[in-house]
Amino acid sequence: xxxxxxxxxxxxxxxxxxxxxxxxxxxxxxxxxxxxxxxxxxxxxxxxxxxxxxxxxxxxxxxxxxxxxxxxxxxxxxxxxxxxxxxxxxxxxxxxxxxxxxxxxxxxxxxxxxxxxxxxxxxxxxxxxxxxxxxxxxxxxxxxxxxxxxxxxxxxxxxxxxxxxxxxxxxxxxxxxxxxxxxxxxxxxx
Amino acid sequence: xxxxxxxxxxxxxxxxxxxxxxxxxxxxxxxxxxxxxxxxxxxxxxxxxxxxxxxxxxxxxxxxxxxxxxxxxxxxxxxxxxxxxxxxxxxxxxxxxxxxxxxxxxxxxxxxxxxxxxxxxxxxxxxxxxxxxxxxxxxxxxxxxxxxxxxxxxxxxxxxxxxxxxxxxxxxxxxxxxxxxxxxxxxxxxxxxxxxxxxxxxxxxxxxxxxxxxxxxxxxxxxxxxxxxxxxxxxxxxxxxxxxxxxxxxxxxxxxxxxxxxxxxxxxxxxxxxxxxxxxxxxxxxxxxxxxxxxxxxxxxxxxx
Numbered sequence: 001x002x003x004x005x006x007x008x009x010x011x012x013x014x015x016x017x018x019x020x021x022x023x024x025x026x027x028x029x030x031x032x033x034x035x036x037x038x039x040x041x042x043x044x045x046x047x048x049x050x051x052x053x054x055x056x057x058x059x060x061x062x063x064x065x066x067x068x069x070x071x072x073x074x075x076x077x078x079x080x081x082x083x084x085x086x087x088x089x090x091x092x093x094x095x096x097x098x099x100x101x102x103x104x105x106x107x108x109x110x111x112x113x114x115x116x117x118x119x120x121x122x123x124x125x126x127x128x129x130x131x132x133x134x135x136x137x138x139x140x141x142x143x144x145x146x147x148x149x150x151x152x153x154x155x156x157x158x159x160x161x162x163x164x165x166x167x168x169x170x171x172x173x174x175x176x177x178x179x180x181x182x183x184x185x186x187x188x189x190x
Numbered sequence: 191x192x193x194x195x196x197x198x199x200x201x202x203x204x205x206x207x208x209x210x211x212x213x214x215x216x217x218x219x220x221x222x223x224x225x226x227x228x229x230x231x232x233x234x235x236x237x238x239x240x241x242x243x244x245x246x247x248x249x250x251x252x253x254x255x256x257x258x259x260x261x262x263x264x265x266x267x268x269x270x271x272x273x274x275x276x277x278x279x280x281x282x283x284x285x286x287x288x289x290x291x292x293x294x295x296x297x298x299x300x301x302x303x304x305x306x307x308x309x310x311x312x313x314x315x316x317x318x319x320x321x322x323x324x325x326x327x328x329x330x331x332x333x334x335x336x337x338x339x340x341x342x343x344x345x346x347x348x349x350x351x352x353x354x355x356x357x358x359x360x361x362x363x364x365x366x367x368x369x370x371x372x373x374x375x376x377x378x379x380x381x382x383x384x385x386x387x388x389x390x391x392x393x394x395x396x397x398x399x400x401x402x403x404x405x406x407x408x409x410x411x412x413x414x415x416x417x418x419x420x421x422x423x424x425x426x427x428x429x430x431x432x433x434x435x436x437x438x439x440x441x442x443x444x445x446x447x448x449x450x451x452x453x454x455x456x457x458x459x460x461x462x463x464x465x466x467x468x469x470x471x472x473x474x475x476x477x478x479x480x481x482x483x484x485x486x487x488x489x490x491x492x493x494x495x
Contacts, residue, residue: 070406077406101485103407110408114284116265119258131484133475134409134441149484 004160007169007177010150010186011143016166019142020048023123024055027093027140035059037090037117041108042066042081044097047154047162048125048142052095061085067104077107087115097154098126099141102134109136125153126167143167146184148177194364195264195285198276200328200336203320204301205293206348206356211272214357221263224272231259253279275328277341282440287364290342291356294349340439343367396449396482397435403485404436412437416444418472420464432461434474444474449482 011019027036038060040049046064053062066081092112099105105122112120123140130147149172151157152164161168169177197220201207208224215222223231229239237255240248257279263269264285271280280286295317302320303313328336339345344363346356390413392398397413404411414433421430434444448458455478462476477485 070403075405076408103403103409106409107407110282110284116261131481133445133477134438134443147480147484149487 004157005171006151006161007171008181008186009166009168010145010148010181011167013165016142016153017051020051020125021055023140023142024052025057027052027123028055028057031058031060031091031093034091035061036093037061037063037085037087038093038095039083040064040095041097041104044154044156044162045095045125048097049095052123061090065108067107077104079111087112087117089116089118092117092120093140094120094122096122096124098128098150099124099136099138100128100131102132102136105136106134126150126155146180148172148180194287194367195268196260196276196280196283197268197270197287197289197360197364198280199270199272199289199291200275200277200342201273201291202293202298203317203324204298204305205291206301206353207291208272209353210291210346210348210356210360211270213353214360215270217357217361218268218270220268220270222270222272223260223263225274228256228259228271228274231263232256235259249275277336281341287344287367288342289360290337290339290345292337292345292347294347297349338442340437341442394447394449397447399486400436400445400447400477400482404438409441410439412439418465418469420461420468430461432465434465442473444472446474446476447482448476449479455479 035058038049038053040046040062042064043066049062053060063083063085064081065079065083068078068080070077094105094108094112096105099122109120109122121139122137124138125142127138127141127144128147129144145167149157149170150167151161151170152167154162155167156162157170169181172178197214197218199207199211201210211222211224214220232239232255235255235258237259238252240252253275256274260269260271260279276286277288277290280288299310299313299317302308302317303310306313306316308316344360346359348356351359390401392401392413401411401413414435415437417431417433419428419431421428423429434446436445436447437443438445446458446462448455459476462474465472465474
């Protein structure tokens with residue numbers, strides 16, 4: 001049973017700010033002369049989306065979408081909050097907090113494709129390829145992380161830690177997370 | 191009838207795939223886009239066509255451009271896309287209907303002899319060369335076995351049907367796609383837990399929970415659909431085999447769940463390695479106990495399943 005207690009810092013606030021600006025600049029460059037529709041996936045991606053769109057130098061439209069989470073007994077994923085904007089013929093950028101298994105993104109991409117956008121790309125704050133079940137295309141990614149459980153900057157553990165300005169591990173009594181972070185040259189105790 | 195925006199036709203050389211595409215295009219009033227048409231569309235869009243030195247990377251870039259161009263066509267009206275790895279370009283696309291046309295080697299050879307007015311020996315050389323080129327392109331395009339029936343909605347053998355009959359069968363298949371299926375029939379197609387859940391008997395509760403997660407995200411799955419022989423004795427009898435837990439047809443991917451102890455995991459890893467050696471085109475992903483725990487934790491599911 002995991003404890004609701006923080007472990008080590010993985011990415012500091014300044015590292016996050018710097019990298020988000022870089023990705024924002026990259027998107028601004030790629031979409032020069034266009035007006036993309038940024039779709040933020042609630043609730044985790046909201047913090048990242050706000051900082052990302054602030055760093056854009058191109059015009060854009062912003063919309064939000066929320067999907068139901070898997071719970072035992074629930075049969076199908078549902079769109080809890082759909083878009084207000086039309087997607088047809090738009091250049092869509094889906095913004096996620098983390099892409100791990102690829103299950104949610106795969107579903108989202110299928111939903112978008114049926115709405116005939118001009119293009120669809122994905123921008124994620126964190127990419128965790130080690131946990132991937134299904135291959136999904138990721139076009140913009142701020143950080144790649146190993147197979148560890150992290151919180152902060154929108155990512156929560158049972159509702160906690162979303163408002164952290166940095167990315168931290170959850171306390172891991174096995175010491176595995178600490179060991180992995182050491183190999184990355186990271187892991188300042190918080 | 192579900193909305194089919196594109197019918198992709200993959201075909202063996204001289205299997206009547208081209209003739210079927212032409213006739214179907216007239217009957218359904220779909221625009222038929224073959225290789226020449228596609229080259230023209232690429233040219234109009236100032237995009238390069240594939241050259242002879244194709245590789246997977248080149249194919250993926252080309253495929254992205256082709257998909258964009260064809261999606262614009264689909265907005266104007268439905269299309270038939272003949273060859274060129276259409277089944278890969280529109281893989282998992284709910285607007286697509288993927289068709290594979292095959293025929294017997296004898297008939298295909300006969301057709302080559304008639305078409306090129308050649309004797310049997312020369313015709314067999316021509317057929318072998320055409321097959322080789324097609325195999326090469328599709329191997330690079332798919333990175334997997336393009337004749338795997340599981341990546342198509344329908345596989346048709348024209349050794350048994352004329353072009354007319356084939357077109358009737360295809361139309362019928364499209365008309366019945368996803369409709370007129372009772373829950374029981376649906377269950378036979380994909381034994382999703384949604385349709386009763388009694389048909390599939392899972393070996394371990396973790397497999398059942400995993401199946402529910404796939405159902406939740408509307409990912410089609412089959413439970414232990416295929417057994418791969420791994421070892422044979424001197425008389426050719428199978429002495430060791432491996433049946434991965436799940437197959438996801440839309441991803442052409444096998445999944446093996448393992449929530450076992452380390453000793454058993456080693457044994458399973460050895461089997462997976464052997465499977466990869468013997469069947470290099472098979473895609474398999476092993477989900478270990480830690481991956482599975484992460485998944486359950488993410489969904490806040492009790493971790494003792």
